[in-house]
Amino acid sequence: MAGPGEDFIRLFTQAQRALYLYIMPLVSSSADADEILQETNVVIWSKWSQFTPGTNFVAWGRAIARLEVFRYRRRRDSRLQLLGDDVVELIAEQSAHQISDADQRRDALAECVNRLRERDRELIQRRYNSNVSGDEVAEQLGRPANSVYQSLGRIRRVLMECVRRRLSSAGAAT
Amino acid sequence: MKGKSGEALNQMSGELLELANRYCDQQLTSDDAKRLNDLLRLDSALVALFVEFVQLHGQLAWDAGHGTLSGRGAPANEEFLASCSESVSDVSGQSSAGNRRLSSTVGSMEMARSRSRGLRSYLTASAVACALVTVSILMWQSVSEVAQEAAGKGDIADIRNSSKDVIDKSDSAPLNPVGVVAQSEVGLNPGAGTDQGGASENSVAAASPDESLSSLEAVSDDGDTSDSLVSSGAETQSGSDSRVPVITAEVSSIPDMPTDDYAIIERIDELLAKSWEENGVVASPESEDAEWLRRAYLTFAGRIPSAEECRRYYSATGDRRRRMLVEELLSDARTAENLSVMWVNLLIGRSNPRGVDQAALQAFLMERFQKNEPWIGMVGELIAAEGRSDQNGATNFLLAHLNDQATPATAVTARLFFGQQVHCTQCHDHPFSRDVKQDQFWALNAFFKQTSRELIKVSLPDGTQKDVWKLADSTGGGMTFYETLRGQQKAVLPEFAGHRLTAADGIDRRDELVRLLTTDPDRQVSKAMVNRMWNHFFGAGFTTPVDDMGPHATISHPELLSFLTDAFVQSGYDTKRLMMWIALSDAWHRTSSTNFAGGEVVFEQDNPVTGTEPLFTRVYPRYMVPEQLYDSIRVAIRSVSGQPMESSLGTLHRTEWVKQFVESFGTDDNDERLQFDGNISQALMMMNGEDLEQAISLAVQSLVVPASGKRRTGSECLEQLSMSVLSRKPSESEERAFRNRQRTLVRTLTVEKAMELALEDMLWAYLNSAEFIAVH
Amino acid sequence: MAIWNNFGMNRRHFLQHVATAAATIPAVNFLSHVQANAAALKSSQKACILMWMGGGPPTIDIWDLKPGSKNGGEFKPIDTAAPGVQITEGMPETAKVFNDLSIIRSMSTREADHGRGRYYMQTSYVPNPTVVHPAFGSVVSFEIGRKRTALQIPAFVSIDGGSGQAGFLGMSHAPFVVDSSGRIRNSPSDEAKSRLPARLAMLKEIEDGFVASKRGELPEAHKDVYSNAVNLMVSPQMAAFDSSRTEAALGLEKESDQIKDAYGRNSFGQGLLMARRLVQTGVPFVEVNMGGWDLHAGVFQALRTQRLPQLDQGISALVTDLKQRGMLDDVVLVWMGEFGRTPRINQDVGRDHWAASWSVMMGGGGLKNGQAIGATDADGIQIADGSKSYLPGDVWATVAHAMGIPVNTVHTSKRGRPMKLANGGTPIQELIG
Incomplete structure (x- = not known):
């Protein structure tokens, strides 16, 4: 197989919203959230083969998104530094729980x-x-x-x- | 302590949400951010709250941006809406009402000292205060227990325990708090809970529901009444022997309804505070005395206070003076007169197109209001009145509206007494309320179809004759008929609140309607009066317009309206108590000005003029009605002249004066239009009216040289002017304007003459100001 | 349906567009603005005279007779100067000038209650508890009155009663109500006039203090109305109200007895005469009230002995007078009440309320007159098959067109809601050609 299959694409599409909502509390502005989501998507897409079908796609994507958030934080301006890294961790952990419903x-x-x-x-x-x-x-x-x-x-x-x-x-x- | 930390968390939640909100809008300052970090580090519950809030923000952004969000298009569900807003208030203070109430009890001593308002401060004057407040809590609790259910039972239990503590601690806590109130010269009604004597005096032999329904049958679904046409006839005849309709202010105990006035007022405050919180508004600060004093006189007595009355009020010290004034005004004959004038205007209008005995109707109302007869009894008397227009003033209401098959009588009765606008259903079903059908109008109309009027000549003692109207009924039964627009004849029987009369002979249908009012499960008579009275005090009612409370109407504060409706019923339809509750409510003491920090925002959110629902964060300014203006000008002029107030200002000349602003349309609905909305004609009258010009000049003459002899100084006079017209001292800029005018005039006139003219001009200016013409 | 329902791109952008305009400035698109200016160049003295028939006139006996029907009543139709157009025999003089008048015979307006019907016909909107709409006279005051800077008297004058209100446009556009005698109550004495400036200066101090206390619209509205009242008091244009006064500077003469007789020595006739004088002075909207139309009983008797003769004399005199003065093309006439009356004649020989099928009369204003537009069926109980029916908004849109007010003007309510002129009505094609 040269690329991700139909199932992957479906899961990917379905996860978009959840990921966005996961990211949002970490950055506050929807422009930043959009951008991070795009970068996360690029990574997800590039790592499609690492995803194990049957496991939780959103959780997998979330882990990627979390890393992207921290990368993004480092290279951007001070408005992203309003929250401390430790606090962002706390939020990230909580944010993961709260998107189940x-x-x-x-x-x-x-x-x-x-x-x-x-x-x-x-x-x-x-x-x-x-x-x-x-x-x-x-x-x-x-x-x-x-x-x-x-x-x-x-x-x-x-x-x-x-x-x-x-x-x-x-x-x-x- | 667990409770303590819960409360702290609560406070922090509020702060956190504030910060989270700024975070969503990228409005965090670095200080904010620091605080936000601290809070989030502190407690995982706060993190969860934060995430929930910001995710909601994310949802909104995502769904808007991607258009993927599809609602199910479910029909609006009012119940859900209500519960939604309920929960908002619950959470925003975490079972806010209960907690706040508790703290207000515990800290009532301190709190009262810090607040200047009469009621609460007075309460703390003695040791019984705590107990009283506690009792009201308990009552309140039982009322709101159901509502509280969703908000966490632990909190309620806490409150209970703590309130119990308070009672235990308070040695002097009497078993009967009502007695305490009565002793303490408060004059607030102790409530029916412990002593129903006062109320039952008012009620005339309360009819048991069974009795009152003797001539009625429940409306069956198929609407077939033929079976009972004959059967109940005989019973009915004996049942309605008493010609006087049994009008009763039945004091049916409403479960969980507080009966003492304190508790009722507290509950009003509570419910309004809740709605302010839900809507994220702050109420305006407490009004200055001058503003409140003027408003109180205009609302109760229908006129401004005289300069002397102002000074008397200002010279009184202590926190109780507002409440004492309310009590004084409640028992003042001018309040009864004001109410009676208001109701004459509502009942038959100012232009009196059908030529009925306005004065007799007013005398009737005045007498009843002064005795504080139960409102439902008065309504009953108006609906069931019989006899001569000059002897029974109440007859004039129907006499004015029996034209055109009593359709105006039907429409006006429904509008004024039930808060229902049904006149358009005369011709077709209600345009925007599917529940109101054309036949309902005619079923109500059928109650009035036996009624007729005739003109009779009566001899007066002096040998002359005059024409009077006589209002009478035939008690013949049968269906009554109406015609649809297409000319079809349709038959109906009288029907109200789900009860339909039979077609039997011998039933006085108006009497039956009066009976039905008292058993109406919707308590429409109470609800309509509560809404109208609230509107009278605040300048906005719970619905717009105030007399359109049908199923389609949006009610701004349903819980408060229904609470007051029940309280009014329970009080035995006690109009004065209803007025007192509103007058002593916290909101009515707030300033109508929005000139305070954040006032612009509140104004924006709470401005019924723009068609939004009122939040009652303040009293809404409006123009005086012509009667208020007439009486107020007279009071102002007399005050300036140093004349004492008349006990009654007399209504004859006023009635004529008011008519210049009224235009009767001459249509079958007896409608009229009052051109008194601050228009040019009104301005011309105030600026150029010859009577007024003369009055100004005479008043100033006796102001400058009073009867006592000694000439007054300019500033003494100026103060008397502003006190007489605006109930306050002159402002600096007003003083300046007055001095400037004097200086100009003195170039060509003597000092004395210059002062007189300047005073005339100043009085003119005060009388022409918006501050004078507004009830604010 | 998405949660952003009723809020698609168009509406959103529309709202944004409206909101960016200041609340009191109507949003007008560029094209219509150009048209408006062109119209303004043509004439600066456009006006409307509304003849308001309070109570609801029986148009089936006046403009749309049904000979041969059981609903026909006592009057016969007669021919008019307009080919093919017949009106009641009770108005022979009006029939002679019918080349300059038109009838819309297919009004269908659903509000048959006096209050609601009045509101609907005057504003084009059905009553709504959350907003008070302006009567069209107030709209004209707002749109045209403000531009007539030389006009010192109110731009919306109501003679012998007023049935409209300014609503969200504000009290300064409310009708100024006068009676047809020409006397204005409480006009100032000379002494009062001489002291006025000083008094107003003092008043200003009090008013400023009150306005600063931020108590909503009332204090500001009070100020505006007072300034209008002062303008009126000191204006020589006051003479326009009184036909016995001459004011050469305004191009007004003292009206001769002859002309007063021509209009009819009754309040309707004299009201129309005053309306003509006001229009000459530059007032863009005058309403003349004739009440007492709620004829549930004895309709034919009332029409024959009193109503129709007064109408006939007044209307024919007004048309003739305006025409002789060359004003008729600039002054649009509207004759209406809150609704018509039932085709069926009731047991009291009266007619009841009827909004389903009735007539409005219009004229002048450069319209293509001499027409009867639309039709009702043989018994008058519904709009005839194939006939277009009209709403009050269509009548007022036609008036707007005739007066050069862009029909797509949008006003903004106090709540920020966009309100289309005449509720989005369309000018009646047959009349505007």
């Missing part, structure tokens, strides 16, 4: 976003749809940046709690 979380979040007050939903959509910074959102809306950041924080918390609630009620139902 990603699918339910996704559905739950979709519901929760739908249920936001219209105004809040629009704000979240502005922020993430074109992935612009809070400053740009503030400019679009003619609101003080400060207030936009506060609103975003509040909405994220609402969403987090809503997701929790949904997951726990879903858990109870099954």
Whole structure:
């Protein structure tokens, strides 16, 4: 076989989201997360033959991603140094645990976003749809940046709690 | 201590989320980052929380960027939404309500000292305070236990134990906290829990549900009523012998409902605080006395305070003065008058297109409000009134709305008393509420179809005659008919809240409707009044508009509304207590100004004018209604002139004056439009009105040279002006403006004349200011 | 459906576009802006006179008669100056000038409650608890009034009552309500005028303090309204309200008894005369109210003895007068109420509320007049097969077109929501040609 097979490609595709979510807490900006994911993908692709079918693809990919994160941290500017290496380790470990129920979380979040007050939903959509910074959102809306950041924080918390609630009620139902 | 560290963790969670949020937006400062690192090193629970939060951020970013996220398009589920927001508040303070409540108990002594608000400080004045607060906790707990279930049982147990400790420690804790309240000259109602005497005085022979349903049958699904058309007729006749409808403020004990006023007020505060937290807003700071004093007079008495009333209030010391003023205003006849005017306007309008006896209706309402009759009783009297328009003022409500097959009577009854807008279902099913059907309108309408009015001549003692209306019913039964737009005839029977009357003869259908109100499981009469009263105090209700609370309506604070609805029912529909609860709630004491750090953000988030749901972080400024303006101008002018306040300002001239702003559409719905929204005509009236100009000049003359003789100085006069009009001292820039004007005038006039003219101009300016015309 | 539903690229970019414009500045695309300027060059004195028939007029007895139907009622149709267009026999003078008027016979507007219908017809939007939409008069005040810097009196005047509100456009675009007698209540005495500047200076100090306390829109709105009121008080244009006053500088003359008689010595007629004077002075939107149309009983009697004669005299005089002065092409006329009335005649010989099929009359404004557009069926109970039906937004879009307001103008509500002019209505093709 000259390259990765259909199964590998399927697993690879399916893992993208989980890996992205794994990386995100380590770097905070989606641009950085995107870039690290791309580099991780390159490595995964190059090492496809080392993957043992039947084992956990995401866990395998995560290990690669973790190394990429640390590499990336070293060669980039100070904003990536905000968290100490030891803390990033802690987060990485935790982050690995928390993506096991990603699918339910996704559905739950979709519901929760739908249920936001219209105004809040629009704000979240502005922020993430074109992935612009809070400053740009503030400019679009003619609101003080400060207030936009506060609103975003509040909405994220609402969403987090809503997701929790949904997951726990879903858990109870099954 | 475990509890202690749990609380510390809690606090840190809050901080961590704050930092995590900044992290997501790349807004961390280096100090922030340092703190974040420290926190994450501290506890793995915090790391987990951090990851959860930032992963959510990641999810949002990923799903937005990749468009892979597909919702299932599930229909909106209100219940879920509610539970969602509930959990938010729970977690944000980790069973916040309970913990905060506990700490407020334990630390109530210290806390009260640091807070200037009357209620709480007063509580600490004696040792019983702790016990009282504790009791309210226990009550509150039982109410909220269900809600708390999801939030971790351990916390609740903790609270219980600790509250028990508090009680044990407090030697003087009385078994009956109510008694303590009563002794301590508070004047707050002790509540029905221990003594129902007060409430049962109000209730007239409470009808048992069975009795009251004697002429009714439950609505069956197939809607077939033919069986019972005859059968229940005889029973009904005897059942409705008492001509006076049995109106009762039935004090049905609602499980887990706090009965003492303290607990109710605390619960209001609690629920609002919860919603502020959920929405990430801070409420505005406590208002200055001047602002609050003015608001209190305008809300209760319908006018600004006089200069003398202001000074009396300011000279009182102590933290209790706000509460004492609320109590004073509650028992003041002017409050009853204000309520009665408000309700005359709601019930029959200002323009009185059908020419009924406005004055008699007002006298009726005034008398009832002054006696603080149960609201549901008043509603019953208005709905079931019979007799002459001059003798029974209550008849004038229906007399004004019996035109066009009593469709206005139906629509106005539903709107004012039940908070339901059904007028559009007169012609077709509700446009945006699938649950409200055309036949419901006509089924309510059927209650009024036996009613008729006739014009009769009566002889007066002086030998002259006058025309009065007489309102009467036939008790003939039968179906009533309405016509669909296509001209089809349809038949209905009277039906309300799931109960349908039979077609038998001998039933006074309006009396039956009144009976049904008291057994309505939805407590619509209470809910509608609570919402309207809340709106009266805050300038926004729980729904917009305030009298549209149908199934489609969005309710801003469902839990609070339903709590107050129950509390109002339990109080025996005690209007004054309802007013007191709202007036003493924490939120009503906050300033309407958003001029504080972070105020811009709060303003942005809590500004119902833009159509968003109110959060009640402050009272919303609005224009005075014309009656308020009329009375306030009079108070201001009299204060300036040094005249005493009239006990009653008299309504006749005011009624005429108000009419210039009212336009009757002359349509079948008896609708009218009030042109009093701060428009140009209103500005012209305030700027150029001849009456006002004369009044200003006369008032200033007696201000400068009072009856007592000694001429006042300019600054004394200026202070009297601003106190009379705006209930406060003049600002520096106002003083400057006044002096400048005086200086200009004195070039051509004598000093005395210059001062007089400058004062006139200043009074004019005060009266024309937004600060005066606004209730804020 | 994705969670970003109803938020595809188009909408997102659209919103961003709107949001970048300042909240009070409407977003207009470049092309329409050019058109607007071209229109403005053609004439700077475009105006609209709305004849508001409060209560809901029985258009089946006036503009869309049904002879031979059981719903037909007591009036017969007569021919008008416009070939093929018939109206009620009760309006013979109006029939003579019908070359300059048109009827839209296929209004279908679903709101048959007075309050809701009034709101819908005035704003083009159905009532919504979260936003108060502006009446079209306020839209005109906002769009055109602001540009007429020489205009010192309010740009939206309502005579004998007002049925509209400024909504989110703000109180300074609210209708100024006057009565047809021409007297403005509480106009200033000379002494008051002389003290006004000093008083306003003092007032400013108080107002500034209150505005600084940040209590929302009310203090600012109060300031704006006061400044409008002051402009009005000191303006010689006040003369436009009073037909007995002359103000040569404004191109107004004292109206002769002859012209007053021509319009009819009733408040509707005199209101129309005042409207013409106001339009001459540059007021872009005048509403003249004629109430009392809620004719649930005795409809024919009321029409015959009072309503139709007044309408006939007033409308025909207005058209003739505007035409003689060369103003008719610049002044668009609209005649409507909140809805029509039931084709079926009820037991009280009245007609009830009916929004499913009724008529609005328009005219002047450079429209292609002399037409009846759309049709109802033989009994008047529904829009005839094959006939297009129209909404209030279409009527107001036609007015906007006639007045040179770009039809794709978008306003922004206080909440930041984009609101299309006339709820996105389309100008009626037959009228704009």
